[in-house]
Amino acid sequence: MNSPTYVQEYNAIVEVLKQYNEGGKQAKSNIMKPAFSEQATIFGVDGDSKLTGGPIQGLFDTIDSVFKPSPDAKAAVTRIDIAGTAASARIDTNDLSGFCFTDFFNLLKVEGKWTIVSKIYHTHV
Template sequence: MSKPTYVQEYQAIVEVLNKYSEGCKQAKSSIMKPAFSEQATVFGVDAKGKLKGGSIQGLFHAIDNPPFRPSPEAQGVIVSIDIVGIAASARIDTNDVSGFSFTDFFHLLKVDGKWTVVSKIYHTHVAP
């Protein structure tokens, strides 16, 4: 009988997602970069309803510059992780990242034995 691997895969994905969350909290893309493929994309919709995004480098630039700032008070939770073989999707809800709240959806692939984010889409919640 083979050993079940779902728990290990789940934990490995949590580690990847935690790099993203910690990078947001510290406003340092260098912390989150290892979570992403160099070819990853990020997309969202701006306040005017227009699609914005593209290369993950845009996220890294945004995280490292104002209005983003270290946010030790930020709180996030992994809402879900769904794994099928070498593909996975995940959702994180985060409050108080530089005064913003987000819902992020990630797609991950296991490449060369390592989970990596290949795409992220997000929703920015209206401030209260």
């Protein structure tokens, strides 16, 4: 019997997060879109300390219309926690279209595949 190990699950999650990172670097939502559930959400706090966000399509629209390719952007997956079919992850990104972010993701393993179901973020000033 060959059952998945923590390392295999961890590596599978890293691959999903790489899709997100690469889409941001290239400013192309079609690269990151497969990493997300169609029902995923995104939320953050704007400059007036108000909650902003909603359906993940808002992220895709922003990536395609506001962001510019950032080949020098650096991202680090700083944490992944896994419990069965649920996981959370943190990514810190510098110089992504001139911004620095800390992103927190919630993922679920649905039909054998890890998918991002929610993202919250902090934009560093």
